[in-house]
Amino acid sequence: MVEELRKSEKKYHMLFDTIDEGFCVIEVLFDEADCPLDYRFLEIDASFERQTGIKNAVGRWMREIALEHEEHWFQIYGNVALTGEPVRFENPAFALGHYYDVYAFRTGDPEQRRVSILFNDITERKKVEKALRESELKYRTLSNILEEKIKERTAELKRAYKSLKKIETVRKKEIHHRIKNNLQVISSLLDLQAEKFNGKNSIKDSEILEAFKESQDRIISMALIHEELYRGEEVDTLNFSQYIEELANNLILTYKFRNDVSLNMDLDENIFFDMDTAVPLGIIINELVSNSLKYAFVGSDNGEIRIQLHRNESKSEGRTTFVLVVSDNGKDMPEDFNIENADSPGLQLVTTLVDQLNGELEMRRNNRTEFIVKFSITEKNNQVNSQT
Numbered sequence: 001m002v003e004e005l006r007k008s009e010k011k012y013h014m015l016f017d018t019i020d021e022g023f024c025v026i027e028v029l030f031d032e033a034d035c036p037l038d039y040r041f042l043e044i045d046a047s048f049e050r051q052t053g054i055k056n057a058v059g060r061w062m063r064e065i066a067l068e069h070e071e072h073w074f075q076i077y078g079n080v081a082l083t084g085e086p087v088r089f090e091n092p093a094f095a096l097g098h099y100y101d102v103y104a105f106r107t108g109d110p111e112q113r114r115v116s117i118l119f120n121d122i123t124e125r126k127k128v129e130k131a132l133r134e135s136e137l138k139y140r141t142l143s144n145i146l147e148e149k150i151k152e153r154t155a156e157l158k159r160a161y162k163s164l165k166k167i168e169t170v171r172k173k174e175i176h177h178r179i180k181n182n183l184q185v186i187s188s189l190l191d192l193q194a195e196k197f198n199g200k201n202s203i204k205d206s207e208i209l210e211a212f213k214e215s216q217d218r219i220i221s222m223a224l225i226h227e228e229l230y231r232g233e234e235v236d237t238l239n240f241s242q243y244i245e246e247l248a249n250n251l252i253l254t255y256k257f258r259n260d261v262s263l264n265m266d267l268d269e270n271i272f273f274d275m276d277t278a279v280p281l282g283i284i285i286n287e288l289v290s291n292s293l294k295y296a297f298v299g300s301d302n303g304e305i306r307i308q309l310h311r312n313e314s315k316s317e318g319r320t321t322f323v324l325v326v327s328d329n330g331k332d333m334p335e336d337f338n339i340e341n342a343d344s345p346g347l348q349l350v351t352t353l354v355d356q357l358n359g360e361l362e363m364r365r366n367n368r369t370e371f372i373v374k375f376s377i378t379e380k381n382n383q384v385n386s387q388t
Contacts, residue, residue, distance in 0.1 A: 021120045022051030028074075028081040028113045029061075036078025038063045042114065051121045052096055066095035080104045081113040090122065099126040237274050240281070241267040241309065247282060248289055248307055255293040260300075266308040271322070277377060280353040281324070287346040288326035288371050296330025296369065303330045306368075319376040327370040339363045339371075 023045040029038045041057040049055060054065055062069055072091060080087055086105035093100060100119045107116040244267060252263055273281065289305060297303040305328045312321035339361060342348055350371075354361040359375030 020047060021118055022047045023116070023118050024048055024057070025107060025114055025116050026062075026077060028078050028115060030078065030082075030113065034078075034082060036074040036081075039074065039077055039115075051100075051119065052098065054096070066093075068095040070094065077104060077115050077117075080106055080115050084110065092126075097123075099123045237272040238278055240271045240273045240278060241269060243278065243282065244285060244307060244309065247285060248305075251286065251289050251293065255290075260302040261293065261297060262302070262304050264304060264306045266306070266310075268309060268311050271309065271311065273377070277357065277375075280356050281373075281375075284350050284353050284373060285324070285326060287350045291344070291346055292326070292328040292330065292369075296328040298331060300330055303328060319378050321374060321376045324373040324375075325370055327368045329368050332365055333363065333369050337363070 024041055025043040026039040027042055028036050029040070031037055038061050040059065040061045042059075044057050048057065057065070062073070070091070070093065073093065076087060076089065076091075079085070084106045086103070088101075088103045090099070090101050092098075098121050101122045102117060102119045104115050104117045106114065108114040245265060248263055248265065252261065255261075285307065289307070292305050296305075305326070308323075308325040308327075310323050312323060339347060340351065342351070351361060354373055354375070357373075357375040359373055362372045362374075364370040364372065
């Protein structure tokens with residue numbers, strides 16, 4: 001029996017000394033109120049000294065070994081000894097210069113107040129974790145600083161862009177204003193030259209006067225575009241429906257002898273064109289309305305000119321189709337009239353400008369003479385605004 005007990009104890013110590021983790025059995029000392037005061041080491045394994053740095057620990061009290069040992073160690077082991085509840089935890093032992101992962105459980109009889117402790121030095125792991133936390137904090141702080149710097153820089157760039165855009169807008173408006181003024185000067189010069197032929201009866205002089213007048217109307221149609229761009233909020237696009245109304249009314253006033261002709265307009269709202277579209281289209285409207293005023297109502301007491309501009313709701317490849325119709329209820333065009341071969345310089349100009357817009361031009365007779373222009377524009381930025 002004694003031999004078997006000795007063999008069992010030897011086997012226990014062999015197992016005890018082969019584990020990598022530190023192991024010890026302690027006895028906890030309490031005061032009369034069962035408050036833990038200290039503990040001493042009863043048994044240790046071969047890894048104990050390597051894990052703790054404590055030499056000759058068996059029989060020694062912890063407060064003797066490390067007077068500044070943290071109070072939480074005594075409280076935890078005291079609770080295990082009293083209650084028998086095992087516990088696993090990670091705690092620093094700064095007096096020993098280590099950080100431990102610990103599993104503690106009561107051993108022996110309760111009145112012996114003994115606790116077995118299995119522990120592992122995790123100091124390096126904790127150092128790595130701390131370094132990672134500090135690094136994370138450092139980079140998070142750096143990231144926040146960079147983010148703030150980026151926000152500040154972005155705000156500065158936005159302010160600079162806004163200022164540049166304002167300067168550019170003022171510059172473009174000034175250019176439009178100067179062009180409009182120059183065109184008005186040219187129109188006035190043409191008017192002065194036309195006075196030389198006014199009141200003369202020869203066909204040649206009358207034709208020259210008419211040529212001056214047509215040129216003047218075309219210049220005014222372009223001047224109105226620059227006037228709209230100068231007055232409007234946008235400097236690259238203009239409200240074309242609003243422009244048509246002003247252009248057409250100006251033409252009616254120009255042909256004062258046609259007080260009996262009424263002007264009706266059916267225009268979609270919120271149609272905006274840039275100059276590449278507005279200039280040729282404005283001249284087209286000028287030519288067609290002028291043509292009606294001059295020729296459609298000869299011998300008539302009254303008449304009507306109608307201008308329609310509508311957006312075709314169907315779109316293809318991002319392009320929006322528009323339809324412009326200029327019509328009158330005056331004298332019909334000759335049956336053999338072909339707009340493609342028209343002798344009139346004004347209608348020839350219309351054909352050329354429709355081609356410039358990559359559009360289609362058609363003339364119809366349906367109790368009215370209708371000139372229909374179809375063209376498509378790729379929507380970009382504010383050039384073509386959707387209806388609201």
